[in-house]
Amino acid sequence: MTIQIAIENRFEDFTLDVAFKAPAGVTVLFGPSGSGKTSVINAVAGLLRPDAGRIVVDDWVLLDTQTKHNLAPHRRRIGYIFQEGRLFPHLNVRQNLLYGRWFAPRDARRESLSRVVEMLGIGPLLERRPAALSGGEKQRVAIGRALLAGPKLILADEPLAALDEARKAEILPYFERLSEEVSVPILYVSHSSSEVARLASTVVALKAGRVVACGPPAEVLGDVAAVGARGTASILRARVVAHHLDGLSELSTAAGALWLPQMDVTEGQTIRVRIAAQDVILSRARPKGLSALNILRGTIMEIRYGDGPGALVVLAMGEDRLIARITRRSVAEMALEPRQTCYAVIKSVAVAPGDVGRGRFTQTAQ
Amino acid sequence: MTIQIAIENRFEDFTLDVAFKAPAGVTVLFGPSGSGKTSVINAVAGLLRPDAGRIVVDDWVLLDTQTKHNLAPHRRRIGYIFQEGRLFPHLNVRQNLLYGRWFAPRDARRESLSRVVEMLGIGPLLERRPAALSGGEKQRVAIGRALLAGPKLILADEPLAALDEARKAEILPYFERLSEEVSVPILYVSHSSSEVARLASTVVALKAGRVVACGPPAEVLGDVAAVGARGTASILRARVVAHHLDGLSELSTAAGALWLPQMDVTEGQTIRVRIAAQDVILSRARPKGLSALNILRGTIMEIRYGDGPGALVVLAMGEDRLIARITRRSVAEMALEPRQTCYAVIKSVAVAPGDVGRGRFTQTAQ
Amino acid sequence: MAADGAYWLGPAEWQAVRLSIQVSFWATAASLPLGIFTAYALARWDFIGKQLLNGLVHLPLILPPVVTGYLLLLTFGRRGPVGEALEQWFGIVLSFRWTGAAVAAAVMAFPLMVRAIRLAIEAVDPKLEQAASTLGASRMWVFLTVTLPLILPGIIAGAILAFAKAMGEFGATITFVSNIPGQTQTIPSAIYAFLQVPGGQEAAGRLVLIAVAIAMLALVLSEFVARRVAKRVAGA
Amino acid sequence: MAADGAYWLGPAEWQAVRLSIQVSFWATAASLPLGIFTAYALARWDFIGKQLLNGLVHLPLILPPVVTGYLLLLTFGRRGPVGEALEQWFGIVLSFRWTGAAVAAAVMAFPLMVRAIRLAIEAVDPKLEQAASTLGASRMWVFLTVTLPLILPGIIAGAILAFAKAMGEFGATITFVSNIPGQTQTIPSAIYAFLQVPGGQEAAGRLVLIAVAIAMLALVLSEFVARRVAKRVAGA
Amino acid sequence: AAGEVTVFAAASLNNALSAVAEAWTEDTGHIAVLSFAGSSALANQIMQGAPADIFISASVDWMDAVAQAGDLRAGTRQDILGNRLVLIAHGDDASPVTIDATLDLPSMLGDERLAMALVDAVPAGIYGKAALTALGLWDGVAPLVAQSDNVRAALAFVAQNEAPLGIVYATDAAVEENVTIIGTFPADSHPAILYPAAITAHSESPVAAAFLDYLRSDPARAIWQAFGFRVLD
């Protein structure tokens, strides 16, 4: 399952010129407001016919302007979660949710209504009409509607923007599960770097209608130019060793043990953990007596300086890279240099539940 | 400038019963999706006429169902940023922005178009119609439209939800400035606890149509029940001592020096700094050789345990409280107990720019 | 009431009332599908001859009814090209039958119906239709499950306009199918006849009252239905 | 063209053409404000007698035009109560003047105009109007700056329907203000007069063509304007 | 100075009266403004104060109604024209019949229709019904009658062969090519077909009387006859 997209389109004073290839899993489109994310998704959905382009999912050609092939939207079998809801005002919530089902082939109806309804917490709303819903409730129904259509490809345009943290934490795993277990590819627009890290197999960073970076999240997220200083993060592979009674899970990484709040992953499985660069504290000596449980050992590979007062220190830990964002002053005071051994202090609870994902590690695309 | 709100309203299967009093500044409505935030705001705007209630801004009675007084929306002089934009489709961006101006008294036109346009980054869009805007662009125009109406009260319903981090960081200070310098009270709906901490003079936490907590952010944010474990944070008063050449600013707090990335505040001023409970590491002894610059000394006042594997440790630092969220295991291993002296390690860059606010400390309301 | 009415209105008049309702109902009901289709085509498609179609639809409005009736006679009459074909192939005879009166009324009411429905279609947000298509609905299904329910208030408005117009139609009807009691004598023909003789005003007035009452009833009913439908659509 | 036309149509016919345009234009233009107001009231307000007003507006559609014309004659005629008052107080004489023809046409076209505008008003999202009111616009301003621009396509549709109807209006006009060349003889009346005598078909046919041409022109023009306006409103 | 007279006349007089008025204008320089409509409409309008100087009705009843309302200038009413009622058939080669009590209209029609003007409302229809009744034919043919709102529409039915037979004025039938007059109704089978004319009570036109007189002048007489009308003395 790969998605290949190449689109050129001129708007009045904006030109979209995007080409990327993404492997199976969740491809996150990341970029500032007005960078062309929704336009790309609309083209995949067939709602925007680009001036030129080719869109292929696996071997299935959705659009090829050269051969004048353009599949009608209703034949594309997509589940599109729109940025602005677009619920059907004349149908109640239940009817909205089940709308796509009428048209889905019988074998595509994997999700049961009750399961989706429960996950989205919209049980009490089923008989209401969209006009009587709050902003976040509408958004949740829109998510459910797309999921229940049994799509072969999911397009999600900031699906969680209107929701609170708790709700997000409940819905995110669903997307993960879809992309992994059911292997439905997902094209996902997000502004949140923690969503990116959690979900993405591939991140496509857009800026002013162009792709500025494309690759696995570990790579793109480490690229300050693509994601900005505050979005920089690293992603570690970790195997779940054991779930302990005090509510912590023990993971092993190439650089030592990691303790995280208990998670819903079977022991023995490998998961990935996003660690925001700014959540990492470095120490030359192994620190003692700290409340932080996680102290990983690594070798400084590189120290990068940007414009601000910060510096990125990249540590090698086996095959993984851990990035720490610390102040220049600290670099100077600690006299950090490449090839030194260094300890990284990571607060266990600083690893947000949303940052633990089960995404597979994928090869660089494009 | 105080806002007094008391509203009762029955929807089909939802009852709103909210009463709170908020002092000048930004009052943030916080709560899960469907908890009644938009309904409260609509009542203040005059778009929802509650079954019973009284809404007073300062001495100005907007609504009093007992005396049957109900000011028409257009006389309330509000700037309402709607959750869903609501731009006028037949007007271009410039006309949308200036719409409220026609009706504003001359002396209320404080904001200049060019300034607002620049802040929102919508200069190139002025001649476009809303249909040709992206989701985030629409939202920004909606913000500008409300600001330019010269309102006496601003209602903002998740105004920044559709925007990327960089954009948010540019717009947030504007709201701050409005509430402080121009002393326009703001009622602000947000799901983001960092926005809460940054902006709020008062936080009103809603749940299922009721107020579950109301008070200054330091108080409400420390209340796990109200804001959830991940939202818990503390707020420290700090005086800006100096801006240093390496891009760091030195602040002094009751518990020692704080080093933060350089900020745009005059030396000598007092600001407030939000520190997420999960960004604090504790140590019994003063740690050495860490990349973290900020090590504050305090006395353990209280250790609170919740349901999960975490615990909240509250440190007293002068009059301020610093809350650390660490694992129960750490509490046990470090043998923490009330009245012990303890060191808190805070990574300087972990204090997000958005978490530095100039909000005054206000008395508990209600 | 029939017995009572028998004194107030003659049997011929009662027949006219019954016939008027029948004719108006069928004129409206039978032309509705074509009306919806035409409105949709005019609102949403671009094709050669669109302006021509639009003009054609409006023609009965622009022409004096006599002319329309005369043209109907020339085409749908027994010796007219269409009329002949209809009789030969389908055994349908319009001339001097109530069916012909219904055709005349339908033609006269068509522009009103189409305009109302077209306005409603143009007010539907294409984004909702797009959403339906991404969910797998073909054009036809999108129309049936999204567009149609959303334009229902417009359809009701169009139908009621058409019904009212059909109740009042006279010029084209009498020119096309004349005035045969029990076959083609509708209320307006009867009223016209009364008004043509001195002193006939009173009898005409009675029929006017009946016509107004029927139309009012239909109107109030339709308003009621439209309001409920609109509420459903608005979702309140 | 005038010279050419002079051969093709007699001066009386040209007069009828000119008069028809004049009458239809003023019938439409003058009733538009009232039409918009009525449509707004029916669409947005709840008041006692709303159903009655609604019925009244539809009345000219339901009644045979002769009846409407007769009622107009009885009320607005020189000896009618309103007609007398108008003449006494304002010096306005409607009967047997082109102004009367315009009134008749306006009355007959009113239901079509109101219905079209009403449908457009009902399609306006009240949330936009609310947004305008929070920005300080009073009801009146909200209407002028938000509602009105958004319903412009509907107003154009209503106006063009009314104009077309006015061009074709005949029964009420001839009954109310007779068929006086240069004063009240519009195209349809002239056509009628031609059709009443043997051999008049040809002259009638010429007038029909003229009427169709004018109405088509107006129609195409209005479609063009409406499309541009709709585009503006949709914002594309 | 040229005088002006406004004439309200039954629509069926359209071309004939127009020609007469034209001739009058040529002869005298005065102008006649002609307004043609149904007699009922015109009568009602005159009773409501229409600015008509002369009313020429196709119906005696409506002239009576106007007279009763006091809207006619006393002594000016006169019957100026007469007309005949004929039976017509479609086509140009239909064979003539004799119209008397033995005429078997139903079998001539088969299951088709007899086109007439409204038999209780429009003069031509009223005269026709009276004639058929007098001949004892009405009851047999009544269910087969298709009534139009005016004679011309009835004529059109026959011309189109929608109806094989029709009863219309001789003046109408003469001009239509697709119909043949197959019989003329005996003059005594129906009330005389008259077109009364009169000056209205409120007329201020100085030439109204002159025009009324002109209608029976020799030049006018020739025109009327050319159009098939009988001019009464």
Ligand SMILES: Nc1ncnc2c1ncn2[C@@H]1O[C@H](COP(=O)(O)OP(=O)(O)OP(=O)(O)O)[C@@H](O)[C@H]1O
């Ligand atoms: N119909 C249109 N006509 C002209 N410009 C358009 C049109 N639609 C979109 N654009 C422009 O194209 C650019 C990209 O729009 P798009 O909606 O893809 O952005 P986005 O990345 O989804 O932004 P956001 O995060 O704000 O939703 C924007 O600058 C927008 O103004």
Ligand SMILES: Nc1ncnc2c1ncn2[C@@H]1O[C@H](COP(=O)(O)OP(=O)(O)OP(=O)(O)O)[C@@H](O)[C@H]1O
């Ligand atoms: N017109 C209505 N009829 C019935 N229920 C309504 C209506 N409007 C809102 N509600 C319900 O009231 C509750 C509160 O709605 P409100 O829009 O105030 O929520 P909110 O806090 O703004 O949520 P969100 O963050 O999702 O926007 C919701 O459960 C909603 O379903």
Ligand SMILES: [Mg+2]
């Ligand atoms: Mg977008």
Ligand SMILES: [Mg+2]
């Ligand atoms: Mg809300």
